[in-house]
Amino acid sequence: RKEVEQDPGPFNVPEGATVAFNCTYSNSASQSFFWYRQDCRKEPKLLMSVYSSGNEDGRFTAQLNRASQYISLLIRDSKLSDSATYLCVTNYGGATNKLIFGTGTLLAVQP
Amino acid sequence: DTGVSQDPRHKITKRGQNVTFRCDPISEHNRLYWYRQTLGQGPEFLTYFQNEAQLEKSRLLSDRFSAERPKGSFSTLEIQRTEQGDSAMYLCASSPRQGSTEAFFGQGTRLTVV
Numbered sequence: 001r002k003e004v005e006q007d008p009g010p011f012n013v014p015e016g017a018t019v020a021f022n023c024t025y026s027n028s029a030s031q032s033f034f035w036y037r038q039d040c041r042k043e044p045k046l047l048m049s050v051y052s053s054g055n056e057d058g059r060f061t062a063q064l065n066r067a068s069q070y071i072s073l074l075i076r077d078s079k080l081s082d083s084a085t086y087l088c089v090t091n092y093g094g095a096t097n098k099l100i101f102g103t104g105t106l107l108a109v110q111p
Numbered sequence: 112d113t114g115v116s117q118d119p120r121h122k123i124t125k126r127g128q129n130v131t132f133r134c135d136p137i138s139e140h141n142r143l144y145w146y147r148q149t150l151g152q153g154p155e156f157l158t159y160f161q162n163e164a165q166l167e168k169s170r171l172l173s174d175r176f177s178a179e180r181p182k183g184s185f186s187t188l189e190i191q192r193t194e195q196g197d198s199a200m201y202l203c204a205s206s207p208r209q210g211s212t213e214a215f216f217g218q219g220t221r222l223t224v225v
Contacts, residue, residue, distance in 0.1 A: 008151070032212050043202060043216035044154065087153050096167045097206065098144060099214055101153030 004102035006088050012108045017078045021105045023071040023088030031093040035073050038085045078109045115217035117203050123223045131189045132220045136205030143186050146202040193224045
């Protein structure tokens with residue numbers, strides 16, 4: 001079983017739609033949680049960190065449920081420019097602080 | 112450009128050849144990571160340096176792989192006797208300090224073994 005599981009999609013949605021991505025992680029020792037965005041053939045870039053209290057950045061809202069080991073990302077009013085792969089990411093902290101990535105969810109926003 | 116720089120961006124090599132990739136992290140970032148990403152998958156951790164010390168290596172890093180960061184600045188990743196299964200995007204990332212949660216990625220080196 002992968003440490004971070006995501007629905008690979010693709011999610012095809014019209015402009016203006018609201019879309020939600022879900023992610024589960026298996027290691028209860030996970031300390032920090034993130035959503036990264038990766039455009040086709042480009043490097044991953046941090047979209048937002050995810051906090052237990054939930055956090056919002058413009059049209060993007062992230063939620064974390066530690067009890068269920070579940071992370072979500074909600075995108076409101078989708079734009080064409082939101083088309084990308086969204087990677088769910090955790091880390092265990094410690095000396096290395098390496099990132100553990102899910103497989104990513106592909107979003108295609110249609111005009 | 113003050114971001115993470117990787118060279119080359121693309122590499123095509125014949126099976127059995129050796130290849131070496133270079134990563135220049137953001138200045139003053141003492142933490143450096145190598146990841147590998149294959150099609151349809153997320154990046155997978157390969158190895159980690161804090162300054163010049165290699166502190167962790169994944170079991171994915173077979174004995175054909177070696178990484179160095181001799182002066183605590185740039186890093187190299189060498190693959191000896193390449194195999195077709197080595198074809199992937201090799202990503203380098205750096206972070207500024209212990210406990211920092213954000214990793215800044217380079218654009219990657221795309222390796223194709225034919």
